[in-house]
Structures are given as structure tokens and as C-alpha cells.
Amino acid sequence: MKTSNIPEPQPKNTTSSIHEILITEKCVLTNLNNLKTNKSMGPDGIPAVLLKNTAASISIPLTMIFNKSLSDGKLPKMWKLANVIPIFKKGIKTDPNNYRPISLTSICAKLMESILKDSLTIFLNDTNFLSNSQYGFRSGRSCTTQLIEVMNDFSTHFENKETVDIIYFDFKKAFDTVPHNRLLLKLKQAGIDGNVLKWVTDFLHDRKQRVVIDSASSTGINIESGVPQGSVLGPLLFLIFINDLPDNLESTCKMFADDTKLYNLSKKSSSLQSDINKLTDWSNTWQLKFNIDKCKVLHLGKNNPCNAYFMNGQQLLTVNVERDLGVTFDSSLEFKEHITKCSSDANKLIGVIKRNISYLNKDSLRILITSLIRSKLEFCNCIWSPIYKWQSSMLEKVQRRATKLLPQIKNFSYEDRLKYLNLTSLKYRRIRGDLIQTFKFLKGYDVLSKNIFSMSDNTNLRNNYLKLKTIYTKNPIRSNFLSNRITNTWNKLSTCAKESNTINQFKNFIDKELFELRFEFDK
Numbered sequence: 001m002k003t004s005n006i007p008e009p010q011p012k013n014t015t016s017s018i019h020e021i022l023i024t025e026k027c028v029l030t031n032l033n034n035l036k037t038n039k040s041m042g043p044d045g046i047p048a049v050l051l052k053n054t055a056a057s058i059s060i061p062l063t064m065i066f067n068k069s070l071s072d073g074k075l076p077k078m079w080k081l082a083n084v085i086p087i088f089k090k091g092i093k094t095d096p097n098n099y100r101p102i103s104l105t106s107i108c109a110k111l112m113e114s115i116l117k118d119s120l121t122i123f124l125n126d127t128n129f130l131s132n133s134q135y136g137f138r139s140g141r142s143c144t145t146q147l148i149e150v151m152n153d154f155s156t157h158f159e160n161k162e163t164v165d166i167i168y169f170d171f172k173k174a175f176d177t178v179p180h181n182r183l184l185l186k187l188k189q190a191g192i193d194g195n196v197l198k199w200v201t202d203f204l205h206d207r208k209q210r211v212v213i214d215s216a217s218s219t220g221i222n223i224e225s226g227v228p229q230g231s232v233l234g235p236l237l238f239l240i241f242i243n244d245l246p247d248n249l250e251s252t253c254k255m256f257a258d259d260t261k262l263y264n265l266s267k268k269s270s271s272l273q274s275d276i277n278k279l280t281d282w283s284n285t286w287q288l289k290f291n292i293d294k295c296k297v298l299h300l301g302k303n304n305p306c307n308a309y310f311m312n313g314q315q316l317l318t319v320n321v322e323r324d325l326g327v328t329f330d331s332s333l334e335f336k337e338h339i340t341k342c343s344s345d346a347n348k349l350i351g352v353i354k355r356n357i358s359y360l361n362k363d364s365l366r367i368l369i370t371s372l373i374r375s376k377l378e379f380c381n382c383i384w385s386p387i388y389k390w391q392s393s394m395l396e397k398v399q400r401r402a403t404k405l406l407p408q409i410k411n412f413s414y415e416d417r418l419k420y421l422n423l424t425s426l427k428y429r430r431i432r433g434d435l436i437q438t439f440k441f442l443k444g445y446d447v448l449s450k451n452i453f454s455m456s457d458n459t460n461l462r463n464n465y466l467k468l469k470t471i472y473t474k475n476p477i478r479s480n481f482l483s484n485r486i487t488n489t490w491n492k493l494s495t496c497a498k499e500s501n502t503i504n505q506f507k508n509f510i511d512k513e514l515f516e517l518r519f520e521f522d523k
Contacts, residue, residue, distance in 0.1 A: 016126070016127045020195055021195075025059050029059040042104050069199065074199075074202055081209070081210070083105075083211075084212065101229075103230030104230055116233060124190065124240075134242075135255065137236065138239075145447065146254055149449060151481060155478040158301060159474065162266075162301065163266040164300040165265075165307060167295065167297055168297075168298065168324070169260040171258045171290060172290065174238070174258035177288060179286075190240050204227075208222055235257065238258070242255070244282075249279075250271040259324075262279070266305055292312060295317070296317050297316045300332075302332075326380060335391075342377055354405060365402075366421045373398065381433060382433055385482075386430075387477070403418065415519045428521075431486075434489070455468060456469045470488070489514075
């Protein structure tokens with residue numbers, strides 16, 4: 001492999017490396033027993049149900065095959081072939097762009113990848129290699145944890161009467177265009193070497209994919225770049241490749257896999273522009289291109305000067321709202337657009353249920369509301385929890401309408417309908433969700449790069465265990481932020497609830513202690 005004209009990654013402060021991984025029979029057997037039997041089989045035609053049912057018999061030979069593959073740095077050709085299944089999304093069925101490609105690879109290959117991924121993840125965590133700016137595909141991190149940190153920063157700036165500019169970046173098919181030679185350099189920089197690096201090199205090279213529809217398949221074509229789609233190891237390889245993107249930036253950078261954003265105070269627009277230039281240079285160096293036409297600027301706060309920003313001499317598009325990890329942000333951070341859109345989408349689903357399902361009973365309606373309707377109204381709601389009563393009322397009206405789909409309770413009061421269906425108000429669900437998220441942070445289930453909670457100085461008094469400090473704020477956005485709006489409710493919980501050993505145990509406690517709030521809602 002020629003590596004001329006390929007830049008050397010910046011060295012990391014680590015002397016650790018991983019050269020060998022030994023796969024044990026116990027590990028293989030555990031993974032076989034944990035297989036989901038509904039998984040689609042890959043090109044080798046071996047179904048998951050067969051592997052799981054014969055786990056005790058095949059765990060030893062599979063362990064030998066896996067370790068032989070690692071020591072030789074070679075994979076079977078069938079493990080490097082992917083069947084691409086086109087799944088129709090919407091629009092005209094004759095347009096290929098209206099299909100989502102689903103890549104299916106060998107389940108045995110995925111099993112081995114899963115074991116290697118776990119070992120590599122432990123190694124990377126032990127060496128603190130992965131950037132704190134990255135939230136994708138990482139334990140204890142999620143869309144919610146990233147957006148809570150972002151909202152903490154934004155609301156703090158609003159409290160200080162400061163305006164903020166956000167740059168949203170869009171890569172051109174990021175996962176499909178990662179250059180393999182540059183990726184291998186970054187793997188070595190991360191400390192991945194020896195037989196492990198040799199195996200990953202073969203894992204990336206000479207891969208093929210073919211389109212399969214019913215029993216017909218196309219001729220296989222070579223995959224020259226990108227992390228393998230449909231693989232277990234692919235996402236981790238991508239995180240390693242993009243890991244140094246936020247290095248040496250003055251502005252705050254947040255990433256969820258390839259979704260990247262930069263933000264800084266409006267008065268520091270020169271620093272933000274300089275960071276945009278640095279990311280452009282990184283993009284050119286590592287051959288992961290931005291789609292400049294889809295990169296956008298969102299200006300937050302009143303009296304924002306609305307600075308212009310440029311990439312490669314082209315001015316970036318300014319927008320009034322932007323969808324960020326499933327949540328629509330607006331310049332005022334009041335989330336009016338998001339709440340309106342959530343309510344509208346959920347109402348449409350109610351219409352679909354009404355038109356297409358002729359018979360409903362108590363259980364089926366409850367399942368439809370909890371799985372379809374409520375999921376639309378609750379996704380990441382600890383980020384955008386309503387500031388105004390009219391927003392809370394708009395959301396509640398959707399569930400109110402959904403509970404009327406059952407004819408025999410249509411004339412009941414809303415509270416009686418909720419009791420009959422064994423449901424609670426959405427307002428209660430938001431309070432409950434805030435408490436659960438707070439518990440996850442305080443107990444370490446979810447990870448924050450910096451603490452958003454202020455703990456009470458006096459924890460010696462009765463019921464003061466994990467007591468939060470009340471912080472006075474003037475700005476309504478800051479007042480409505482998670483760490484502020486949940487303080488009083490959290491502090492009223494019993495010590496037993498706060499000392500829960502598991503999340504489920506905590507849920508049981510708060511359902512008992514907040515029993516009287518189950519049907520509370522804003523009219």
C-alpha cells in the first residue's frame with residue numbers, strides 16, 4: 001500500500017497498543033445465545049435461528065475459525081460479500097432514489113466483528129482515545145445527552161444576554177467515502193497494530209456487494225472506499241477516522257457520528273470563521289468532503305447581528321429553524337415549530353388509525369397510543385419541554401383525541417378515559433421522564449462531559465441525600481432547562497427513591513410517590 005502524499009495524523013499522548021485479541025469459546029457461546037432469531041441471513045444463507053439452536057455444538061469450531069482468521073489476517077470471501085436489499089420509502093416506485101439500501105452480511109462475520117468491537121472499545125476507552133465531542137455509537141452517550149449539553153450552553157448564554165451562532169455541517173455520503181489507506185493510518189495512531197491491524201486491513205479490502213430482489217441478484221461490484229455498510233465494526237472504524245476533526249478548534253464542536261455542528265458567541269464570529277476554515281482544511285486533507293449547499297447557519301437570540309459565514313468562498317445558507325438529531329431548533333429556543341410539528345404528525349397517525357382499523361379494544365388502543373402516538377410526542381422531550389401552557393395543552397389535546405377512538409368511552413371525561421386505558425397524562429410523563437434522566441446522570445448511567453447539576457452544600461440533614469441546589473435565573477429559557485425545572489420535584493423524592501440501585505427500581509418509587517400527579521394536565 002502506497003502512503004505517499006498521505007498526511008500523518010497528530011500523535012496522541014498514549015503509549016498503549018493492541019496487537020492481539022484472543023477469542024474464547026465462552027465469549028462465542030454467549031454471543032451465539034444472545035443472537036436475535038429474526039435477523040435476516042446474509043449471502044452465506046445461514047440463518048440466525050440455526051446458529052442459536054446449535055450454539056453448544058458449533059461454539060468450539062467457530063472459536064477456532066475466528067482465532068485462525070485473526071492470526072492469519074484473512075477473512076473468508078463470503079464474509080466480505082454483502083446483499084443489498086432496496087426498501088421502498090416514498091414517492092415514485094420506478095425512481096431508484098426513493099429506495100433505502102439495506103446491506104446484509106454474514107451473521108457469522110457479524111458475530112466475530114461484535115467480539116472484536118467489544119475488545120477494541122474497551123481498549124479505546126481505557127486509553128481515552130475517543131474525543132469528548134463524539135456522542136454517536138458510544139455507551140452512556142446519545143442524542144439526548146448531547147442535546148442536553150448543547151441546551152445547557154445555549155440557555156446559559158441566554159441568561160447572560162448573549163447571542164450564539166451555530167454552524168451545521170453536512171458530509172457527502174460520509175460512511176461510503178472514507179478512504180481506506182487514510183483510515184488504516186488512523187487505526188495505527190489509535191494504537192491498533194499487529195495481527196489486529198492486519199485483520200482489519202483485509203476486512204476493508206476486496207469487499208463486494210450485489211443487489212438482491214426476490215431470488216434474482218445483480219453481478220457483484222467492488223467497494224473501493226468507505227466503512228462496510230451493514231457491518232458491526234463499521235461504525236467504530238468511522239469514529240476512529242473522524243476522531244481528530246474537533247482538535248485545535250476554539251469554538252465548541254459536537255458530533256453524533258458524522259452529524260457535526262460548531263457554535264460560538266456571535267461576537268466571536270472571527271473565531272468561528274477560522275474554525276470553519278480549519279474543518280475545510282481537515283476535509284481536504286482526509287478526503288471526507290462537505291456538501292456546502294447543505295451546510296447551514298442558525299442565529300440564536302434577540303439582537304443577533306446575523307453574521308455571514310463562508311466555506312471555500314461560498315456563503316453558507318442562513319435558516320430560521322433547523323432539525324438537529326430529531327429536534328427542531330429555532331432562534332428563540334422556544335421550540336414552537338417542533339411542538340407544532342410533533343402534534344401535527346401524531347394527529348395524522350390518529351387519522352390513519354381511525355381510517356384503517358375497523359375494530360379496537362382497550363388493549364389494542366393502548367398499544368397504539370403508547371407505541372405510535374406517544375413516541376411522536378415524547379422523543380427527547382427533556383430538551384424541548386414546553387415553556388408555555390398553550391404548548392403543553394396542544395400536546396395533551398392529541399392524546400385526548402386518541403383516547404376517543406374507543407367508542408364505548410368516547411363520552412367519558414379525559415381523566416376517566418386515561419384511567420380506563422391505564423394511561424397517564426403527557427404532562428406527568430414529562431415530569432417522570434425528567435426525573436429518570438436526572439437519575440441516570442447522577443448515578444452515572446448516562447455520561448456528561450461537564451456536570452449540569454448544582455448539588456446542595458448541606459447534605460447531612462434528613463432527606464438531603466443527592467439534594468439539588470436551587471439556582472435563581474431571570475431568563476425563561478434558562479429557568480425551563482432540565483437542571484432548573486426539575487430541582488423542586490427531585491428534592492421532594494424520598495431518600496429510598498434516590499438510593500435506588502437500578503433504573504427500574506427508581507421508576508417504581510416515583511410512580512408511587514407521584515401517584516397524585518398521574519392525571520394532571522394543562523387545559
